[in-house]
Amino acid sequence: MTQKDQQSYDQSLYAIHNRLFFRLFQLGNSLDRQCVNELGISSVHWAVLGALSRPQTNSVMSFTELTEYLDVSRQNLDGVLKRLEREGYVIRQIDTTDRRAKNIMLTQEGIARWEQLQENIYNFYKQALNGFTLDDMISFTHLANKLTNGLNDIKING
Template sequence: MDKTYEIIVLFKEIKEAVKKTMVTSFKDVDITSSQWLVLGVLLKNGKMTMSKLSKYVGLSNSTVSGIVDRLERQGYVVRIRDEKDRRKVYVKVTDKFNEVAKKSHMSIEKSIEKKLKNISEEDINKVIEGLKILKKIFEEK
């Protein structure tokens, strides 16, 4: 098998396995993958305008607006109007969601830790080294 293809397939399989772990950790909070995408971007970047958020996640303004509507009803985000330009609307995560994210992050971490528990220290170090090499390769211009 071509090594490049094998790496691509492994990336996809690992991504799916991690996604499954995350979905399991968020099942109690009833968040869809699209909602998680929006929330993840907001967690990483802080408050954002709707249009910037839409561009960042690669979805239309109307789609993101619907997602934000549902998240707002759940108490996970709030819309804030700009005081100087009332046409600008920002979206940010709430303290309620920050708490949910912390708990879920801990759950994800524990789940991964449990999976790694049966792996030797030597193999864990190999995985870390391999991931560092891949990161370096993909960061090169």
């Protein structure tokens, strides 16, 4: 491949990369907007309630576990939790074994809100994925996991 061909290839590849990441940006914004419009809850609030409602958590996770599970910063999670606390959906409790640590717990209102959302969430998924085959969904999940791993491996300045 000549240097000119390589530059042309690099520019084409850059354009594809740019378009892909822009579409991911748009996808995230569409998800946020549709969550609020159709479910009455932000996507991040949905994610927190969903994370805490998983059977293996028994409605409780440490603050650190929750940040790692959701892959969000401590500052961002703190702001989300403050709003969910005001709404009466979660509470923070000091860990009994490590007084420096906080556990996040769904309240009865939070559990009820999550249960109330389930039918609408099912319909949300069904409509958003209309036209996807099972193989499409499995492939998309696989590709999203590969991209997540790639993002986690980025080391530009260090």
